[in-house]
Amino acid sequence: MEVKRFIAKTTQQIKKTVGNQKTLVACSGGVDSVVCTILGHQALGKKLLAIFIDSGLMRDGEPEEVTKILKKFGVKTKLIRARAKFLKALRGKVDPERKRKAFRDTFYKVLGQAVKTEKAKFLIQGTIKADIIETQGGVKTQHNVLEQIGIDPQKYGLKVLEPLKELFKPEVRQIAKALNLPEEISERMPFPGPGLATRIVGEVTPRRVKIVREATKIIEKELHQLKPFQTFAVLLSDKATGIKGGKRALGNIIVIRCVNSSNAMTAKPSKISFELLQKIQKKITKIPSIVRVCYDLTPKPPATIEYI
Ligand code: XMP
Numbered sequence: 344m345e346v347k348r349f350i351a352k353t354t355q356q357i358k359k360t361v362g363n364q365k366t367l368v369a370c371s372g373g374v375d376s377v378v379c380t381i382l383g384h385q386a387l388g389k390k391l392l393a394i395f396i397d398s399g400l401m402r403d404g405e406p407e408e409v410t411k412i413l414k415k416f417g418v419k420t421k422l423i424r425a426r427a428k429f430l431k432a433l434r435g436k437v438d439p440e441r442k443r444k445a446f447r448d449t450f451y452k453v454l455g456q457a458v459k460t461e462k463a464k465f466l467i468q469g470t471i472k473a474d475i476i477e478t479q480g481g482v483k484t485q486h487n488v489l490e491q492i493g494i495d496p497q498k499y500g501l502k503v504l505e506p507l508k509e510l511f512k513p514e515v516r517q518i519a520k521a522l523n524l525p526e527e528i529s530e531r532m533p534f535p536g537p538g539l540a541t542r543i544v545g546e547v548t549p550r551r552v553k554i555v556r557e558a559t560k561i562i563e564k565e566l567h568q569l570k571p572f573q574t575f576a577v578l579l580s581d582k583a584t585g586i587k588g589g590k591r592a593l594g595n596i597i598v599i600r601c602v603n604s605s606n607a608m609t610a611k612p613s614k615i616s617f618e619l620l621q622k623i624q625k626k627i628t629k630i631p632s633i634v635r636v637c638y639d640l641t642p643k644p645p646a647t648i649e650y651i
Contacts, residue, residue, distance in 0.1 A: 598636075
C-alpha cells in the first residue's frame, strides 16, 4: 500500500461522498478510529464531530485521555456519558453473544441519538478487514460491522462510511505514523468496542468492571516493556478458595492474557519471565476479592484473544 496515496484518495472520497453535510465519527481512541477521525478531520474540518461514547467499560482514565488527544489535534469532540445505559442493557446477561448484542444495540441507540441531536447525515467508522472477515466467518459478532451482518444502518438513521475496511492493523499503524499521530496512538494496543465487557466472563456489574479495570491497569503497566500486541486482565465467572486475612475465603480468579500477533487473526502467548509473572500476581492479589492469578498459555486458534 502506498500510504500517502491512500491518505489523499481517502480524504478525497470522504469529501466527495459527504459534501456539505454534517458528519460524525465514532471515536473510541483505538488506532483504527483515531486514524478515521484524523482522515475525516482533514477532509471535512469543522463539519466533522468526533463522538466519544463513555460506556463505562473503558480502561482507567481513557475517556478523558482520548478526548484530550483529539482536542490537541484540533478535532471538534463531544464526550457522551452513557455508563448507566450500557450497564442496564448488560444486567443479568451471561451469554457472550447476548452481551455483545446488548452492547451493540445500546451503542447504536446512543450514537443514533447523537446523530439526531447533531443533525448529522453520515457516520464514519473504523472497521478494518479483520473485523469483517471474522464476523462473516462467524467467529464473533463485531459491534462495529453493520451491513456485513445484515443490519440496515438506516434503521438507526445513519449512512455509514468505513474508509479502513480494506486494511489490516499493521497498515492502519503505518497510516497513523504518516498522519503524525503520537506513538501512544499509532502503537496503541487494540481495545475492543465492547471494552472491558469482553474481558468479564459472566455478568457485567459495576463491581466486576471495577475489579477487571484495576487488574488491567497493573498488567498493562508491568507488561508494557514486552511490547505485546495485546495484554489485559480477564475476570472469570468461577470462584476458588483462597486465604484472605488469615481465613479461608471464596474469591475471584484473574487471568493474565498477553499475546503477540500481527493482524489478530492468529496469536501466540508471549514468553514472560516467571519473576515478572510473580510480581504481577503479588500486585493483583492485593485487590480485595482476588485469590488467584493464572497465565493463559493458549494461542489463537484454538482460543480467541478476548474471552467473550
Ligand atoms: P478475538 O477475541 O476474536 O479478537 O481473537 C480479535 C481482535 O479483535 C478485537 N475485538 C474487537 N474489536 N470490536 C472491536 O472493535 C469488537 O467487538 C471486538 N471483539 C474483539 C480483539 O481485541 C482482538 O484484537
